[in-house]
Amino acid sequence: MEQQQQIKRLRLVLFPLPLQGHINPMLELATILYSKGFSITLIHINFNSPNPSNHPHFTFHSIPHSLSEAEATTKDAISLITHLNINCVEPFKECLARLISNALDNESVCCLIADAMFHFTQAVADSLKLPRLVIRTTSATSFGIFPAFPLLLQKGYLPLQVSRLEEPVVEFPPLKVKDLPVMNMRNPEKFYELISRAVSETKASSGVIWNTFEELEQPALDSIAKQLSIPMFPIGPFHKYNLAYSSSSLLVEDQSSISWLNTQPPNSVIYVSFGSLAVLSEAEFLEIAWGLANSDQPFLWVVRPGSVHGSEWLEPLPNGFLENLGGRGHVVKWAPQQQVLGHLAIGAFWTHSGWNSTMESICEGVPMICRPSFIDQNVNAKYVSNVWKVGVQLENEILERGEIKRMIIKLMREKEGEEIRYRVSKLKDMAISCLKQGGSSYKYLESLVNHIHSLGH
Numbered sequence: 001m002e003q004q005q006q007i008k009r010l011r012l013v014l015f016p017l018p019l020q021g022h023i024n025p026m027l028e029l030a031t032i033l034y035s036k037g038f039s040i041t042l043i044h045i046n047f048n049s050p051n052p053s054n055h056p057h058f059t060f061h062s063i064p065h066s067l068s069e070a071e072a073t074t075k076d077a078i079s080l081i082t083h084l085n086i087n088c089v090e091p092f093k094e095c096l097a098r099l100i101s102n103a104l105d106n107e108s109v110c111c112l113i114a115d116a117m118f119h120f121t122q123a124v125a126d127s128l129k130l131p132r133l134v135i136r137t138t139s140a141t142s143f144g145i146f147p148a149f150p151l152l153l154q155k156g157y158l159p160l161q162v163s164r165l166e167e168p169v170v171e172f173p174p175l176k177v178k179d180l181p182v183m184n185m186r187n188p189e190k191f192y193e194l195i196s197r198a199v200s201e202t203k204a205s206s207g208v209i210w211n212t213f214e215e216l217e218q219p220a221l222d223s224i225a226k227q228l229s230i231p232m233f234p235i236g237p238f239h240k241y242n243l244a245y246s247s248s249s250l251l252v253e254d255q256s257s258i259s260w261l262n263t264q265p266p267n268s269v270i271y272v273s274f275g276s277l278a279v280l281s282e283a284e285f286l287e288i289a290w291g292l293a294n295s296d297q298p299f300l301w302v303v304r305p306g307s308v309h310g311s312e313w314l315e316p317l318p319n320g321f322l323e324n325l326g327g328r329g330h331v332v333k334w335a336p337q338q339q340v341l342g343h344l345a346i347g348a349f350w351t352h353s354g355w356n357s358t359m360e361s362i363c364e365g366v367p368m369i370c371r372p373s374f375i376d377q378n379v380n381a382k383y384v385s386n387v388w389k390v391g392v393q394l395e396n397e398i399l400e401r402g403e404i405k406r407m408i409i410k411l412m413r414e415k416e417g418e419e420i421r422y423r424v425s426k427l428k429d430m431a432i433s434c435l436k437q438g439g440s441s442y443k444y445l446e447s448l449v450n451h452i453h454s455l456g457h
């Protein structure tokens with residue numbers, strides 16, 4: 001009997017948040033753990049679902065979200081996540097219980113790995129006596145500020161007040177109040193409540209998996225480990241393991257991005273993308289267009305349909321705008337970003353500083369121009385520009401074509417840009433070497449695998 005149990009294959013159940021920036025790292029993690037001998041099941045909500053046929057080695061189970069049309073199509077991610085944490089409890093519990101009781105004779109479901117923002121999953125896992133690990137898909141540095149929210153509220157840094165935005169937050173140098181991982185919302189209580197639950201249910205978990213590497217974020221990782229007293233597994237960068245990843249893109253990746261890059265000189269192109277959620281005003285969109293046009297550098301620009309208020313796609317551009325640039329600018333709706341950043345023609349990445357984009361840029365040694373929108377992006381941008389010094393930040397509240405042009409020139413043609421490029425190439429080397437045998441992420445992955453085995457017994 002004992003011998004029989006020893007040869008049981010261990011199955012992991014993964015539960016991603018249905019947003020692009022959370023789905024990508026979860027599926028990368030699934031591929032990494034599959035390569036370590038685990039069987040993988042994904043439970044996903046029937047909304048922004050990953051395509052199972054791209055991942056034939058994994059088993060997929062869909063659960064209903066029961067959101068109204070308005071709740072499901074909201075651009076307010078906090079409200080979406082809050083609703084999902086309420087609506088998904090019962091269908092998730094039912095599905096997980098079924099998976100545990102229907103496990104094949106030679107398999108046992110040994111652990112749940114859930115996105116940290118699905119805080120309700122801890123209570124469900126507890127009720128089914130299943131250990132739960134958490135994946136946090138942002139930087140450790142930004143998450144490390146969340147446990148201090150009560151203090152930041154008590155000290156009056158939060159809620160944000162216009163008069164204090166430029167004040168340093170002495171507890172978290174070099175951040176200023178405007179860099180704190182929050183959103184400018186009319187009713188921030190809902191956000192604080194979500195964060196507080198995410199922190200407490202992460203603390204109650206059996207450990208956190210991070211898409212980062214120790215050398216990059218050691219102080220934050222140490223501080224979180226101390227505060228939450230749970231094991232930490234910084235095993236990133238996920239997408240740089242030498243594995244065959246299938247795309248988990250929810251939008252079609254326009255391959256003309258690559259054929260156009262093939263026609264450009266090395267290190268010349270500014271790649272511009274603000275991720276899957278950020279939205280611009282029409283005025284901001286036009287300043288970006290003119291800033292890029294006036295910089296005289298070639299650019300590849302991702303304009304997600306619906307990402308400019310009041311427009312479907314490129315309608316606000318003046319007639320003939322792109323044609324007049326004589327092929328110097330290429331605009332797509334969605335790009336194969338990891339491939340784009342690895343292309344020789346790319347010279348810089350103008351990003352909203354989402355954590356996946358930041359890691360993907362570091363891993364290809366591409367310097368960044370940062371223009372964060374909200375929450376962790378604020379912290380990431382500050383660390384990119386002021387701590388790791390691998391990019392510059394557009395700090396002015398109002399986007400302006402002159403400043404955009406100056407930043408591009410600084411990064412692409414001036415000495416400061418050369419120094420930034422040198423530093424990001426060093427960080428790239430570090431990111432790659434930590435995955436090699438004996439490297440920090442390599443060792444943390446070994447300890448994660450052992451940890452999961454110990455949870456399974």
Ligand code: UDP
Nearest residue numbers: 021275276277302334335337354355356357
């Ligand atoms: N991405 C992509 N094509 C694009 C823009 C983004 O494949 O045109 C991917 C990108 O590689 C990253 C993810 O979408 O993995 C965005 O995640 P991030 O954390 O940077 O930002 P979010 O979308 O969550 O704000």
